[in-house]
Amino acid sequence: MTLKKTISRESIVDYCAHIGANPMLVQGAGGNISWKDDEILWIKASGTWLANAKEKDIFTAVDLFDLQREVRKGNYSVTPKLKRKSLLRPSIETILHALMPHKIVLHIHAIEPLSYLVRADCEQQIKNKITADISWEMVSYQKPGEALAKAVAEKISKAPDTKILLLQNHGIVIGGSDIKEIEKFLTQLLSMLKLQPFLGAFINENPAPILITNGKSYIPVPIPGIHNLAFSHLFKRLRTDWGLYPDHVVFLGPEPICYDSVSLLIEDIEKGNSPELVFLKEIGVYSKPEFSVAKQLQLQCYYEVLIRQPQDVLLHSLDKQQISELIDWEAEKYRQLISK
Numbered sequence: 579m580t581l582k583k584t585i586s587r588e589s590i591v592d593y594c595a596h597i598g599a600n601p602m603l604v605q606g607a608g609g610n611i612s613w614k615d616d617e618i619l620w621i622k623a624s625g626t627w628l629a630n631a632k633e634k635d636i637f638t639a640v641d642l643f644d645l646q647r648e649v650r651k652g653n654y655s656v657t658p659k660l661k662r663k664s665l666l667r668p669s670i671e672t673i674l675h676a677l678m679p680h681k682i683v684l685h686i687h688a689i690e691p692l693s694y695l696v697r698a699d700c701e702q703q704i705k706n707k708i709t710a711d712i713s714w715e716m717v718s719y720q721k722p723g724e725a726l727a728k729a730v731a732e733k734i735s736k737a738p739d740t741k742i743l744l745l746q747n748h749g750i751v752i753g754g755s756d757i758k759e760i761e762k763f764l765t766q767l768l769s770m771l772k773l774q775p776f777l778g779a780f781i782n783e784n785p786a787p788i789l790i791t792n793g794k795s796y797i798p799v800p801i802p803g804i805h806n807l808a809f810s811h812l813f814k815r816l817r818t819d820w821g822l823y824p825d826h827v828v829f830l831g832p833e834p835i836c837y838d839s840v841s842l843l844i845e846d847i848e849k850g851n852s853p854e855l856v857f858l859k860e861i862g863v864y865s866k867p868e869f870s871v872a873k874q875l876q877l878q879c880y881y882e883v884l885i886r887q888p889q890d891v892l893l894h895s896l897d898k899q900q901i902s903e904l905i906d907w908e909a910e911k912y913r914q915l916i917s918k
């Protein structure tokens with residue numbers, strides 16, 4: 579007789595709060611977790627923060643059996659049915675969580691693995707790094723939601739013992755039977771894909787705010803080291819390697835707004851443009867005062883990923899079509915609205 583193992587909600591909540599507080603693992607509303615409890619799939623609600631798991635109810639309950647039935651029929655665009663009343667929507671990745679065979683599924687955009695996953699030859703590089711006896715699969719970039727769920731289903735059907743999925747230009751998915759197992763796999767993965775920043779010295783750490791004539795101002799973004807993005811090869815990378823993964827473009831827009839001087843920024847504002855985040859060459863990174871914490875965390879993530887790239891490494895960015903699919907997506911507009 580096999581004993582049915584139930585997952586303690588408390589263990590999940592504690593773990594969410596723990597990893598959610600670490601910006602190297604989770605950034606704002608990014609990432610999600612689920613657990614399967616008989617006919618219910620408990621999944622993080624879209625736009626909520628893992629970090630808030632203790633203070634708020636961040637989970638929604640959906641009908642697992644219904645999702646599994648639809649997935650068996652090849653339907654990856656099914657709308658999850660709520661099993662408990664909620665004002666929140668289940669995560670965009672609910673179908674992916676439902677089709678994974680594991681009791682608990684964690685999906686995050688951890689900086690170090692992500693720094694490999696945006697490289698043009700990421701698969702080969704990761705193969706060289708993963709030495710432990712752990713079953714993992716690589717999934718090529720897919721739009722989150724339906725397309726990603728379908729690609730993951732194909733991998734899982736060929737390799738049902740997979741514990742770790744590495745999503746190109748996106749992040750990682752880990753499946754386990756309890757939190758201890760999830761924690762073990764994540765720790766193993768992080769130690770194999772450890773990646774130190776290549777950039778040590780900080781440049782122009784405290785640039786002055788910029789006052790625009792009508793009394794409005796742009797303030798330096800308060801993230802340690804962030805102004806490095808306005809200098810040398812990092813400033814060039816903004817233009818060539820902006821759309822590296824979905825959350826970055828969803829929160830920070832389809833392209834960077836860069837200026838070679840303050841006067842060019844002012845000129846642009848006088849023309850009626852009003853960018854929220856600007857990169858001023860050899861000065862710093864500035865935003866309007868209302869630039870949200872959720873966006874700051876995304877910018878910090880991007881910075882941490884870029885400083886982990888050797889200067890000559892070739893990165894793989896999302897193309898224009900992939901970026902516009904993310905920007906125009908109602909589900910993402912909703913998530914951004916909720917996550918403020």
Ligand SMILES: [Zn+2]
Pocket residue numbers: 609685686687722748749
């Ligand atoms: Zn994701």
